[in-house]
Amino acid sequence: AQSVSQHNHHVILSEAASLELGCNYSYGGTVNLFWYVQYPGQHLQLLLKYFSGDPLVKGIKGFEAEFIKSKFSFNLRKPSVQWSDTAEYFCAVISAGTASKLTFGTGTRLQVTL
């Protein structure tokens, strides 16, 4: 069975600091990878996704993630965070090309201070 690990449960950064949130998955086959964000009081929304091609994926609001197959990782990055990036971030994985279910990590709560 596939699983997703997000090692940082709570991250506190000052505005303009750089961000990197870790995501590792366990699955031997080809995967599709996602980062979702949940702003306070709002619904989960897609930040970015990787299906194939360039392993460096750019998403909305200046976020990007790099798929490193050899490390089973899909870390999320942003060079300079803003106060409005305060939210919970979820990494998710699904086996590519199959009708299997999406598996989520436990989430990382990001708090950006002014």
Added chain:
Amino acid sequence: ETGVTQTPRHLVMGMTNKKSLKCEQHLGHNAMYWYKQSAKKPLELMFVYNFKEQTENNSVPSRFSPECPNSSHLFLHLHTLQPEDSALYLCASSPIERGGVYNEQFFGPGTRLTVL
């Protein structure tokens, strides 16, 4: 606005009550999902519907009963719940690619359920 709506947004119920959660998607998707989101735990998939047919029941207790009358509507009927069932219940939908491949999911705002 993701095109997935859920009602009610908040629900408080006693353990002997019967209530229903409603989800509606306006995206033309064919797959719909119920998830449970509890503090400090991963999102737990509960049910998956594919073209109105239930294709996954993730060992969910029978006090949760889903219903999918058509591809746009999904219900979760609740009865004799326990306090530990208090959580945020999320509905999602996704398109299905050729060959039955599920694509990215679009989530509703959730129903915050409190069981007293």
